[in-house]
Amino acid sequence: MLEYAFFHNFSRRALTNNTFEHELSVLESILRAGLLLVPEALVLAGEPLVEGRKGNPIQFIQRRFSMTLLTPSELPAHGARFGRFAIEYDLASGRQLGAIPVIYLPQPSATGEYQTLDAISATLLYRLREVFFLLTDLSTLERSIEVTDETDQIRLSPGTGGDARTVDVASLRKVLEMLGSDKQSFVDLAAACQVIFHLFYPTDKRRSDLDSMLLNVFYYQQREWRIFSDILVGQRQERMLNSEEIKKLCAHDNFFSELIEATDPQTNALVIRRRAELCRVLERVDGRHPSTFIKRIWLPSEAKSPVTKLLQRIGCSIELTAYKPDPLSN
Secondary structure, eight states: OOOEEEEEEEGGTTTTTTSOOOHHHHHHHHHHTEEEEEEEEEEOOBBBBBGGOOOOOOOEEEEEEEEEEEOGHHHHHHHHHOOOOOEEHHHHHHHHTOEEEEEEEOOTTTTTTOOOGGGHHHHHHHHHHHHHHHHHHHHHHHHHTSSSTTOEEOOOOOOSSSOOOOOEHHHHHHHHHHTTTSSSOOOHHHHHHHHHHGHHHHHHHHOOOOOOOHHHTGGGGGGGEEEEOOOOSSEEEEEOOOHHHHHHHHHHHHGGOOOOEOOOOTOOOOEEEEHHHEEEEEEEETTTTGGGGGGGGEOGGGGGGHHHHHHHHHTTEEEEOOOOOOOTTO
């Protein structure tokens, strides 16, 4: 019987280094601060509309901590690609931390044309995004009438043009109450849509690689699970990075200095932020520090001594298992 577990490997960008300085820094951060939820931008090209028109491209910011479902025998090949150090969680601990499997969606054809079922997964994302905006608009309407009189008039405007239509507050309140009956609030429903966006990922590495079945299902083969941000259920404690942490992260790895276009949660305006500024730290789950869920740490034998010293300095007791990352092991 195959024994599966969750593994988080790091650091892919340090694979060619002769020392383990980068990995030791990441490991110390995990053991001291918690799990770093890192943002990645997933961009979809504009959806073809009637008369040859094309919709605007859409972008999702996915903030997550990734784990891969593997057997120990699969770890050497995985480690050679994604990082020499690996933190192992058993299946129960990974689930308790909130891990959910990625929803893999095939990309449209290489030419960017949407050909019926070839693009159905992308079409579902566009519709889900519209559901999110609809729920957000309903939430905005609901807030706009909280402190108004029944006889007041609310102006209806899509945000463009000179729409001067109005509706009385009493009628609008009745409609919103009917739509929201026996459901969670509109703001919570919109937040649920927002959370689901964290889980989508392409099945294929590049849609143009149709001549290679290996590349065509590259990401699907990874069996990725994610712990993601912005969820309010359960006993979770999550926070933004402070200025000193952002500065240190950017100095440590240029990846975190890359600029990402995001939406300001207060104003809904588009803003440009460094990746580090959009990170979050998961500090507590069910009252426990995330490091207490770790089953063992896998690492090259040469790294065992410095990691042992690190654990002693921090006061952690975690099993260490030596292995050899090897791209040809499978």
